[in-house]
Amino acid sequence: MVAASIATAVSAQAAAGCQVGYEVTGAWQGGFTANIKIKNLGDAVNGWRLGWTFTAGQAITQPWGFTASPTSGTVVATNVDYNRSIPTNATIDVGFNGSWNNSTNPAPTTFTLNGTTCTGGVSPTPPPTTPPTTPPTTPPSSAPTVAADGSGQYRTVQAAIDAVPVNNTQRVTITIKAGTYRQVVRVPGNKPHITLRGLGSGPANTVLVFNNSAYTHGTSGSASVFVDGANFVAENLTISNDFDENLASSGHQAVALNLNADRAVLRNVRLLGDQDTFLVNDRTRAYMVDSYVEGTVDFVFGGGTIVIDRSTVHEKRSSGGTITAASTDAAKTYGFLFYRSTITGTGSNNTNLGRPWRQGAQVLYRESNLGGTVKTNQPWTNMGDATWQNARFLEYRNTGSGAAVNSTRPQLSDAQAATYTPHRYLAGTDGWNPL
Template identity: 45%
Template sequence: MSSRRTFLTAALCAAAAGSGLAGAAPAAAWPGPYVTVAADGSGDFTAVQAAVDAVPAGNTGPFTIKVKPGVYRGQVIIPADKPHIVLRGQGADPTQVVIVDDRANGTPKPGGGTWGTSGSASVTISGDDFSARNLTFANDFDEAAHPEITSRQAVAVLTRADRIVFDNVRFLGNQDTLYLNSPDAATISRVYLRKCYVEGDVDFIFGRATAVFDRCEIRSLSRGSTTNNGYVTAASTSIANPYGFLITGSKLTSDAPAGTVFLGRPWHPSNDPDAIAQTVIRDSTIGAHIGPAPWTDFGTWPWRDARYAEYHNRGPGATVTADRPQLTDDEAAGATIDAYLTGWHPQR
């Protein structure tokens, strides 16, 4: 966390802080209307949330929010009645635009109580057909600086909508970095992540959404343990949904000691017996941080009751053992990007 905080602090010093400019009218080309956010005041707004607020409710086509290089601190909430938002970083690479906040589950709220896991999210996306490209979402809650806070789930992005695309996006956090969810257990919400980078330690990719990680890097941070440095996934897929998380053509990396990170454990929110994790990792490179028994129980919920499988993985952490269920060739033919996205075909 310290290296990320140093980067963010330096970027903040280089970018002017400010609030949204009032009354900016969206431009009419791009295609579609757009506004520009710039921390230095050279755009229509200086805050991302102010630009989101400018999008008309019930919007029926793409509305682009261009974000110039800088660090933009504060929560961003994209409501369900504002679909089709495109958030596009204008830097040379995704490191140059950072949207960040620093709340955790146990962080006190101004009016009393704490934020909770969902409330900790730096960015919450409830509008369908959202896309983000070429930027970074982060939660830089500093665990070491707040030993009094023991509920340390600190979400960078929470999704609650369908047909979401993240393209060349970084997600930075520690525990519970990326929360891929849906409006309710009966609703299937699909997320496609292309060439993204996700980092964290405990359950840092979790939730009940259907999500495809295509050619991504998924990096487990070391917590300094010699035995357990966390869990990559904690899916809570509804039993009625055959498709949870698909990680394909990707890299699972870490500098944690060999065999100290688990691929996943089955999350049953509120002890829901119908939340049966579904995760497939295929055609990917797995580092030595993953051990020979990479799936583990979550409290009293056994991993063997979940729907976990691998296929044609490689690398020092991809050893095939009795504790690593493998897809057959026929099963793998049905565990594809198109199958998971069920009729939706985002540009790949």
């Protein structure tokens, strides 16, 4: 029915050899669960891309610990934290659910590590004697799982984070079953390489939420989730602050995510709040993709650097508001980039693209669709003594009914646009490339 194999080789890439172990750990009608172990036998490599070839009819349906493109045929699986160094003799484990539609389910062939083929002998091992009848919904490995109903190793997300060893060097993926988890969550700076991954069918099924506000905690202290650990990843979940600013006599900020981590990735994530939903702190570089963020005033703010790619940004107040309040240091080239994203809102022609929390603020909307909620004339505004004219507010090739080119909407030239790409925003001095 199914088989597992091991391939070994010495690779010329980075003077490194690689060993790939493949094991089927469960099977059912039309599907299977498999585990892949990647061992670096040579010099340290800076991240990994694992390749293999599936027989026709085989495909990945649910990966754990990597992204795959394509998911069938000649597969390329990429580490979610691609630039993390893999030392000599270090092993990375990834697993997945797969599908197959033939009478047998052979092991994949032609394993590669970072494009170099791992050749060697194949030694099959038998499939499990009592395979499951349905696919598992959580990784069949030691990855900690959170479930409010007690069916996981932990009942709260914080308990799973607390169990991660201090100064861990390997990625720890914490899977979170569908449900609502009402607790302040903190990922401390001495716990890098943590992934929080929702296991529901979409990000709305797994919700991390609390309702602190600036009234009692100050703006930066009001967050539902605080992230200080570098190389953080969040996938397929919602982070929300459900404090209602309208209940107070005057509005109070209430942060959903306080991100103070370098090299963070948010993928298929929803950030929900009112005023000041998403704080991107000065030390942060982050990549947010295929996601959603909403609020009323300044709901993406701070002095960090972020690329928001293929995402929806929603002004939820019918009277409009201001989307960004960047405080980019004047010495820093890059601040906020909204790239290939969609700006929506409930109001019409009354939403500002941003205002400068600090005079050096840098914000660019590039190749995005700006809906009718955006002011067509002067969509930038002042903040205290900081004026939008002296900030670094820019647009480039936007479309939609809220897009326009006029004297109140500074535009990049084609020549300038070459230096304002997602790669340039995120590369820093270490060449980080999570795209």
